[in-house]
Amino acid sequence: MTTNETASETALLELRGITKAFPGILANDRIGFSIMPHEIHALLGENGAGKSTLVKIIYGVLQADAGEILWQGRPVRVSGPAAARRLGIGMVFQHFSLFEAMTVFENIALAMDGERDNRALRARITTLSKTYGLPLDLDSHVYALSVGERQRIEIVRCLLQNPKLLILDEPTSVLTPQEVERLFETLRQLAREGCAILYISHKLDEVKALCDRATILRAGRTVAECDPKVETARSMAELMIGAKVQPPSRPKASGERAERLSVAGLSLVAESAFGVDLRDLSLSVSGGEILGIAGIAGNGQNELMAALTGERLLPVRPDAIVIDGRPVGSLGPPARRALGAVFVPEERNGHAAIPAMSLAENAFLTAFRRLGLLKHGLMSEAPTRRFAGRIIADYDVRTTGAQADAGSLSGGNMQKFIVGREMLQEPGLLVIAQPTWGVDPGAASAIRQALLDLAANGTAVLVISQDLDEILEICDRVAVISEGKLSEARPVAEITVEEIGLLMGGLHDLAAQAPEGRVERGS
Amino acid sequence: MALRLERRAQHSQLMVTLSPVIAILLTLLSGIVIFALLGKDPFLSLYTFFVLPLTSLYGLTELGVKATPLILIGIGLSFGFRANVWNIGAEGQLTLGAIFGGGLGIAFYDSDSALLLPAMILAGVLGGMAWAAIPAWLKTRFNANEILTSLMLTYVAVLLLSYLVHGPWRDPDGYNFPESRMFSEAGTLPLLLEASRLHLGAVIALLVVVAAWVLLTKALIGFQLRVVGLAPAAARYVGFRQKRLIWFCLLFSGGLAGLAGLSEVAGPIGQLTPSISPGYGFTAIIVAFLGRLHPVGVLFAGLVMALTYIGGEAAQIEIGLPAAVTGLFQGVLLFFLLACDMLSTYRIRFVRQPAAGPVASVKPAAGEAAAQ
Structure with missing residues (x-):
């Protein structure tokens, strides 16, 4: 035509x-x-x-x-x-x-x-x-x-x-x-x-x-x-x-490459009826590297995230998740943060941040313990505002100031603020879900660059993302989650998009080819 | 022209602040209509109800007397309501506070120790806490709805008090009236003004307002309460413990309700009687919402609601209105307040009937879209 x-x-x-x-x-x-x-x-x-x-x-x-x-x-x-x-x-x-x-x-x-x-x-x-x-x-x-x-x-x-x-x-x-x-x-x-x-x-x-x-x-x-x-x-x-797009640059990693996060044989029954059970998941992330978990939404990413942040505990098998050599499965989010882990969940509004609260209060939300923003049970207002101001300045958050409500920010700016809040806590481990979901390309490339820089400084980074291009762009290794199971992580340089695609749809296609696979799943 | 409710892009902070004021004005307007229908001069009635009590020093001190328990309880409830912990049983916790503290006063009815009053206050707080601990335990252990459990326990508490003053704690020299002994001088809250009933409890209530303000806006616990109320998922994400906050909210509001109960029996009443409260524990729910769940707001709302109590008394005496007018005004006020609160999320728009052509009205879109 x-x-x-x-x-x-x-x-x-x-x-x-x-x-x-x-x-x-x-x-x-x-x-x-x-x-x-x-x-x-x-x-x-x-x-x-x-x-x-x-x-x-x-x-x-x-x-x-x-x-x-x-x-x-x-x-x-x-x-x-x-x-x-x-x-x-x-x-x-x-x-x-x-x-x-x-x-x-x-x-x-x-x-x-x-x-x-x-x-x-x-x-x-x-x-x-x-x-x-x-x-x-x-x-x-x-x-x-x-x-x-x-x-x-x-x-x-x-x-x-x-x-x-x-x-x-x-x-x-x-x-x-x-x-x-x-x-x-x-x-x-x-x-x-x-x-x-x-x-x-x-x-x-x-x-x-x-x-x-x-x-x-x-x-x-x-x-x-x-x-x-x-x-x-x-x-x-x-x-x-309406602006030039910069491809991210990969700075050289420095420092030692000790294992920061290790998950071994993690199984978890979903909380909701339409959730996905996690089945025997294992992974490991070392300082200085970015591990990506690819997969179509609704294949257990939310459940994995909840297990990693400590929103869901594993009292029976606390050693299924180990941060810096310490089993943390039975510890809540504060204890995991005390070990140097920070988390950015997928949903910004009402999960990672509170729209009706100011940016200063949102900064306080996850950082008060690590940054000592609490004195005698009271919030230290000036240091909290300074910290929020630093996030705004360092991560180019477009806002009227630390007193603005988080809800007044655009999605991209809110995400930059949240990412900045976690990164400025100098974490040893960052777990981030859908880092650039619903974020404009300008903010997305800034966030990806920040992830690369953070890893280059020795932090272990785990990225859970639906966006395959994003994973291929920033990750060192990639694993694929499908129906609550995780494939073995492989270096990005050695895996093709086709292979990842097969793993993403993996079990469905295998089941279609081999009827006995379906029987096993159904039982 | 048609009226339409439209969701606001952002929560209107102005409306949140203004809605109590509008609600009060609308309540007064309805008052005019109601008084007229009852065959009374509406403006004289309104004057008698809302202004006359404020024209004398005694009236003002009475306002303080009635506002004291309302503010104490309203402060406690507002904390819980912020975190979605719905303690509806403050009336029962008030009663238990009166029983615990009053029991001490009865046991030491001839004591003149300076320690008696502090001990009674402490016992009152503990009594309220103990009663509130039951719904807290049921909620955290069995996920039982605290609205129901706390409300039902109110009736248990009132009957317990009734049993005590009819039975074991009845005044032996009281000609079989169902009343306890009067507390001793040392077991009574000192008066702030001669020839009035205004007592030390009012000062305590003011101190509680200040302390609550600090707790809510500056302290970690207040921050946690606000986070849980605004975004429960965010509270889980940072690991604020839900159960601990439920316990805190119920014990805090129960303790303050118990304090209010003690300050009533050790204040204006001076002994235990079968009915120690004209429903302060329930009216305080309105106080908490009218005060926007904010300590300073609760202070003013407590005064407004106290006025409906003494205004009702004045209206009975001066113009022969039924006592039910007090409850009626309280109910109407809550009704208008809830209606006005909707305007902080929605706005009213007058729209012309849709004309033909591409400029048309909004369809009930989501449902249709979901169907396809």
Whole structure:
């Protein structure tokens, strides 16, 4: 398909001057672009650039304050998702809306308005999933399926409505590299057959590989429209953030390489019904190195983090976790921090920090024991404020000062503050989950650089991340967590993306090949 | 035009501060309506209820007398409420404080030792703590809901007091009235002003306010309480021990309620009787919220709620209003306060009915989206 051909056609969807304000923020500011039939169109932007708001307006979930939506040249009002579906717009959300306790078929049938003939529906689903390479076992229960399989249900559910436009919101963030390739095949086939695709992402390599055109949003505005095939990932990143992007530099490590953290045979039953049990996990991190734990979200990362921080204790086997030679499994967070360990959990709001409290109080929260900010049971205010000021200055946190509420900071600045708070405590061990999740590229590269610098100074760093690119960029060794089990850690230089991908999806694929594996898992 | 509630982008600090004031104004407005419906002159009634008691020195000292237990208990409860520990049984802890401290006063009814009063105060605090320790233990050991356990224990406490003053502790020279002996001079809180009932308890309450302010804003324990209340996950992350905080909150509020009970029986009452409190332990719940769970706020809220007690008495005497008016005002005030508090998270907007075209109203979006 060439640009000349599409230019002569009427756009399938055209947006003109779409504007949407929320209290205190202009999420979309006069956004305009168009999507041609047959086109795979990328919508690129940092977190908070306004992508999600815009697609919600297209899909009728939100209504624009001003602006026009043209569908096949005619102005339309999309009053809700049902109206969008009638027009021929289908959407796969980032967070799936499936009933865990129901079968695949039941989940699909529920969404088919008015379709009563189950046998015909089954036949349609089977044909469709064959045509597009979206294999589904219609009678399995959703709770037993991997994230990739769940996504296939959502896609099939959309395709059954014969959409002319399919919107996908960050569809690959939960997939292994192999699953991503399979999804792309499906999407290319759909586009060839005339279904336009609006692909929302911030992963630039994927956009280059898949999309015909890209619209880039920054701070609620359209800043550029480009052909991703001719742009480089870096040039698009710079358009996204409006600034130059620096690749991190790896300083040479110094100092001794003693083992700081060792986990041996850690097993833990999940607290919640949909949690993941940890099974016989082992790992070891030495001073000066960064160990990465890759894996798709929901494979035991939260449980591992809780066991490492001391939020969940292991009274029966305290020696399953050893920090600096001391078994700490039965010790709470303060005792582990006293040994020089610091932690940054994934969730910023309400877990790593308290939005309704000031930055000074948030600095006090984890640092008061190590930095002696407590005198006779009272908080020492001046030293606490000084410490918060140091974090703000050293980690370039954009804020009005130490008295500002943590909730007033953007995600990236809040994360820089939290990371700074832990790093300035001069830890011997840092455990950090999703260090740059939901953080803008500028802040993300600053945080990655800070992690590299910290390791170079002799700290042992354990990074748990879903972002494979991030792990490959900063880690020395990588292990993969899948269904609560951890693979053996291997040097990043000696492992391929394909191998990591197989490990990430690992048990599912093995189970599919060897039926006895499935029996074992089921028992 | 239509009214719509819209979530604010940020918690409005202004509304948090203003909402008690607005609630009080709305309560006064409802008062006008209620008095008018009762066939009384609304403005005279309001004057009698809310202003007349403040025009005499005696009225002012009475305000202090009534505010003392409310402030003491309100301070204790506000700590727990911040950390989501819901002690609803302060009335029972107050009663046990009166029993423990008063029991000492009865045992040494002829003593003139200077140690008697401090010992009674200590016993009162311990009595309240002991009663609050039961829900604390049940909560931390069996995860029993402290709202229910503390509330139910209130009735046990009141019946225990009733049994004591009808039975073993009844005054042998009291013509069979269900009352204990009067405490000795040494077992009574000294008066601050002649010809009034204002006693040393008021000073203690003020000291408690100051101490609570330091504890809440400067001390580690206050910080921990605030963290647990605002972000329980963050409290687990840094290892603040939930159980210890539950124990602290219940013992702290129980102890202060016990102190309030002792200061009532060793103050204005001077002996143990079957009913020692007109529901201070429950009214203090309103005091804690009206005072924004802040010690200084509780001080003022205690005075406001005390006014509803003496205003109610004045209204009974002067214009023959029923005694229930006090409870009615307290209830209306709490109602408006909760309503106004919603405005700190939401704002009211007047919107025109949606016109046709792309500029349209917000749909109930999430539900529809989840369905697909």
